Each structure stands twice: as C-alpha cells, then as structure tokens.
Amino acid sequence: MAVELTSTKLNAESHLLLDQPLLRLPHELARRNFKSVQRVVEREKEYLIPALKETANASLARTRGPEQTLESLDAMISRMQGLKRKMENLQEEEKKIHMESRKRIQHLQDLYRISSLADVKYEQWSRIRLDRLIVDHMLRWGFSESATQLAQEKEIDDLVDLNVFVQCQRIADSLRRGETKVALQWCGENKAALKKSQHNLEFELRLQQYIEMIRSRQLVEARQHAERYLSPHSETQSREIHRAAGLLAFPPDQNTEPYQSMYSPQRWNFLADLFICTHHELLSLPSHPLLHIALSAGLSALKTPSCHSAYASSSSNSLSSTTSVCPICSTELNELARNVPYAHHTKSYVENDPVILPNGRIYGRERLLEMSKNVALVGEGKVKDPTTGETFDVSEMKKIYIM
C-alpha cells in the first residue's frame, strides 16, 4: 500500500480550510461595531464643540440670557448622556463578539495540539465540527429553531452564528412577503460597505417599490420616487431605468415582456436571494453551506465503484459481522453520492492472503476461516461464504494473486 494512502498525519494549518468563516464572521462584526462607535463619537463631537463655542461666544457677547445658556448646556449634557448610553451598549456588544472570537480561537487551537487523525481527540474535535456544519446548514435553509436547539444541546452556541443568520433570514422572509422596509433599513446601516459590493441591492429594492407604486396606479408618486431614488444610478443601471420608464405605459394586466416579468411576484424571491447573497458577501461568508463543501469532497474521497454496484461487495456489506458497512453504501448517503465522482486509486487494496471460493468471491483467508468457525451449523472442514451464505469445502478455496 502506498505510504500516503495510510497517512494519518494531521496538518492543522491546511485542515482549517473549512473554518475560515468561524473567525472571519465575528471579526467582520467587530469591525462593523467599531465603525458604529466611531460614527457616534464623531457625530457628537461635531455637534458639541461648535455648540459649546457658540454658547460661550453668545454668553460673552451677552446676546443670551443665563437661562438660555443653562438650557443649551442641559441639551449638551443630555446628548452626551445619550452618547454614553450608546457607547456602553456598543462596548457590551464588542466585548461579546471578542469573547466569542476568543473561544473560537481556543477551539481551533485545540486542533493544533492533535498530531494524528487516529487520535480520539481528533474524533471529538471533528464531531464538534460536524455539529457546527449542520447548524450552519440548518440556518442557511431557515430552520433556525432546529439550529438553536442543536446548538444548545451540544453547547456550541459560541461556535455558531445564530443571531446573524436569524436576522438575515428575517429580512429575507420579509422580502418574500413583499415588504421592503426592513431590507432598506439594513441597506442604510451598511451603506459604506455596500458601495464596494457589486450587487446593486438597494437599486433593486427601490425599483421594486416603484413597480409596486405603478401596480397600485400611483403614477405621480412613482415618477417622483424614480427621480429621487432611481435616477442617481443612471450610469450603471441605464437599461433597467429605461425599462422602468417604459413600465409607466404598460399596466399590470397586459402580457408584454419584459414588463410582465417585472410585475411578476417572482421578483420578490429574486430580491430575497439577492439580499442573502449580498449579506453573505458583506460578512465574508461562503455562498454555499459549508456542509455541502465538506460532503461533496468527502463523498468523492470515500466512494468506490462498488458503492453503487449491482453486485454485493465481499469486503463491505451488512450481511456479515466481520465487515462494517461502508458509509456511502449506508442508506443515509447512498442516493446523495450517486452523482459524485469516485475516488482515484492507483494501487489495489485487498485483504492479506486472498483466496477465491468456487462462486467467484474473494476473501482474506484468515477472516474467512475465523468467521466460519463462529457461524453455527458449519461442519468441520467447511467454509461459509459470508455474503451469499453458501458453504464450501475448505479444499475448494483457491489462492488468488492480485498485483
């Protein structure tokens, strides 16, 4: 057997491929949080310092009475208290995010202490990873309740991003219901980051609002809306804007393309998908569930031509206690693996000392004899084929050579 085929060495560095979002996401959140802090501080600074100056000048020039001075001081104090409250909230959030990152780093660090894939600790680690992947998959498909429950039962709340996905799902759902408000609010919160994005989510949302206005025949409002929100995009979205203008002439009950498809309720699903796409991109989340990435690689790595063969495999089947069922042959994954490519092997891999029975089945000699000994009703000097159940004379076993 080739040396690398049996390798159990664990290279943690490259093993962490799947775990990038684990650290990236909270980091993105931390950066966003930090930017909010910066923004509120900047805003208050820009208010307070000129205001203070003005009050001082006014008081010096005696254009304002003491009551007015006190009033404006009170206003400043209450604004600063507002700032303090906001900052306290944000700092709380910041600490929470960093605490999470810390635990995640700790979790990944655990992997570096494991040197072999055969280590029991690796199995534990990998099981936690699987739970994480399942939670990720559930969240992305909108099964948030199951995800929450699983995360709690496995105590991996800190390692999965429940809130982020639940919020994302909520906005996507609101779009599917035909509401743009929450999504636009989200766009407002992430204005700066969205500028870099190639998806034009905000434009599409505004366009949808415009379409809805025309649908309810509020043509005047629709034109104003278009002037205000759509025209600024005329450089990049001119085609869409022309179409939008054309829409004015085509009421929803006329079956003329492309206007008909603009009126289509399917557009809401498109918006929801676009939102999810933009959201994931912004938080540097992969577009596919990680479980899919892991599984499609794993299924291929494990799959052999025997897994979907019409003939029962002698080496791995459910008929004998000496073999274990291959995971690809097991009911759970068999159908799923049907369309993935199978693993590449350059060398044959068979049991030691293979023998062949008269029915053409090949087994390791020792395993066959051992197994026949345990099976009831097999007489002395007989062997039983564990797959077909036929019995043969020991002398009928024939040595076979597999290069």
Added chain:
Amino acid sequence: MDLVQKEHERLWKRVKSSKTINDVQKTIDLLQAARDTISVDPTKAPTTLAKLQNPVKTSFDAINDDLKETYSGLNKYTKALDKLFKDRPLPSIEYDALSSQPDLINRAIVMHLLREGQFSVATTFLSEISNKKLPAQSGNVEPNCNKGAEAFAIDQFQSDGIRDQFTIMYHILHQLREESNLIPAIHWARQNREALESRGSNLEFELCRLQFVWLFRGRKEQKASVSGRQAALEYARSDFQAFVPRYLNEVQQLVGAMAFYPNLDDSPYRAIFNNPSAWKDVAHTFTREFCSLLGLSADSPLYIAATAGAIALPTLLKLQTIMKAKRTEWTSQNELPVEIPLPPSYLFHSIFVCPVSKEQATDQNPPMMMPCGHVIAQESLNRLSKSGKLKCPYCPNESQPRDARKVFL
C-alpha cells in the same frame, strides 16, 4: 495560528481596558460642573464657558486616540487572519451535485440526529421542514412538486420507523452503560438470534458471558462473594445450555474459573474477569450489530463523510489551483483525478486496480481471474487475448480467454 491568537489577545486586552466611556463621563462631569457654577452665579458664565472649551476638546481627542489604538489592533488582527488563511480560499464547487438535492441532505441529517440520539432536535427539524414544504406546495401548481411532497411524506414515515429503532437502541445502550444492566441487550439479541447467527456474530454469547462475570464479581465490585458465585452458577445452568455446541471452550473456561475464585487475579482466567474495557467493547459490538441489521453503517456516515471531506479538501484545493494555473481540465468524468490520502480506517471496500490498464474495476469492466490465479480487468483481458489465446502478463501461463472467471471483491 499562534499569531492570530497573540493578536487577538492583544486586541482583547485593548478592548477590556478601553477608557472611552470614562472620557465621555468626564466630559459630562465637566459640563455638569460648569452648569452648576453658572446656575449659582450667572455672571461667571462667560469665563466658565471659555474655560470649558479646551478640556472638552481634549477629552474628545482622548476618545479618538483610544479608538485609533483599537482600530490598529483590529487591523493587526485582520492581517494575522489574512496570513493564516492566505492562499487558502474556500474551494468553489464546480460540480455541485448536492445543492440540487436538499431533501436528501436533510434526510441524511435527520438520520444522523436520530442515530446520535438527538430525538428532540430531529423532531423539531422534521416539523420545520414540513412547515416549509406546505406553503411552497400550495403556491406551486406544478404536478412534480406534489410528487416531491409525497416522496417526502414517505421519507417521514420511514424516518419514524428508524426513530423507533434508534429509540430502542438508545434505551438498551443507556441501560448497558449507565446501569450496567445487560438484560435488555440480551433480550434483543435473543429476539434477533437467527439474523445474528447467520452473520456469524458472537454478540449474544458475549453479552451472556459479561452477565456471568458481572454476577460472579458481585454487584458492588466486592471481592467475589458467595452469593455472587451462587447467582453466576445458577445463571450458567439456566442460560449457557444453548451456547454449549458453539462455545464449548469458553463455557468450560467460565465454569472452570469458579474453582479459582479466591485468587482469580493470579489465575489464567484473569483476562476474562478483569477486563476493564469489556463493557465498552460489548456496547460497541452491540451498536455495530444493531445498525448492521438495519442495513446502516456503525458510525454515522455523515460524520465520516464530513471528516473525510475535511481531510480531502486541501488536496482538492491544490488540484484546483494547479488546474487553473495550467488551464487544463480533468478528463475522467466519474473519477477524481488525484488520490486522496485517507487514514486506513476510512477504507471500507477492497479496491481492485487492474495492473495492466491501471484502471479501477467497475461493473462494466469487472476483475477477471485467469486459470493461473492472476487477476486483471476484463478490458485488458480482451485486449491481450489475440488469436484466441491469452498469455498471462505475470507468469508464463497461457490459457483460453473463455477460461477466465469473473471474481467479486
């Protein structure tokens, strides 16, 4: 990774020691103090306010400096992360065979959850799936959508059956592990005796043997007590009869050990009676047999596949990079282009690679054994056999191609 940890540690300290809020409070205090002064003596207003300008500005500067430091901490951490994941983007899935089959993935997850004994999560998950299905179905009039829902209903029914089975399994395992109670397991093994025997499984005997040992040693891990031995002997009388034909040796050993009870630990029977992993082994065997009778693999396939995936990904990623750089595509459709180094426990089937063509045997191209006992793939055999004769590529033997026989690995 160490770098990431170090940078994060630094950032964390930074965040914890952040004084920005203190600075804000200081500003508030300043303003408040000024207000108090002015309200007491309004004539001091101009001077107080004039004096206030600089300290307020300073405290804002302090806040900004503080933020700047946090910002540089964040940036350093970003760099550490980038360095850790440099050249390692997540591989893209070009041939995504999975996304089109969400039902199958969900089914696999449900079965995984059941198998792991997470019954309540599985129930929640199933109900969430069916809730999601219903509106989708009513909004869509296509007939095949109905068909999908029907197929899913069958799935659900099936998974109910599987759930019941796994509930039984967990009950038995729980009794076995937590309560040291073998009776439910033995009961199950008796019920399935025929199936187990045809598989050549020793499960029932192993369970009974452990029961004997457990009785023998007495309930509370005391030195083998008289009552314990008595119970064990009675147990052997009543239950071992059935095992005598198959396990005569082992039964003799067990009963023979009776004679050694005072110094069992020095006796040759020590291994049987003092095996700390016996319970774990039996539980493991039990799980394996139980799953096999259901046609399922002993370990969760989802776990194995996901782990194998994580092991395989670096190799596949490298392949992707190379292919992109050389602008080549891989030609073999059904087979991965590279060998994935998996640990030996991840090899389940025997693999036959034809020594002549270097191709893996498939149903269409099965392995064939020549009369000399050497095996090659059928296509190679056809290619080699010209003019009705076939010379083995490995030995001097010559034979007729029709004498070659199909073999099963």
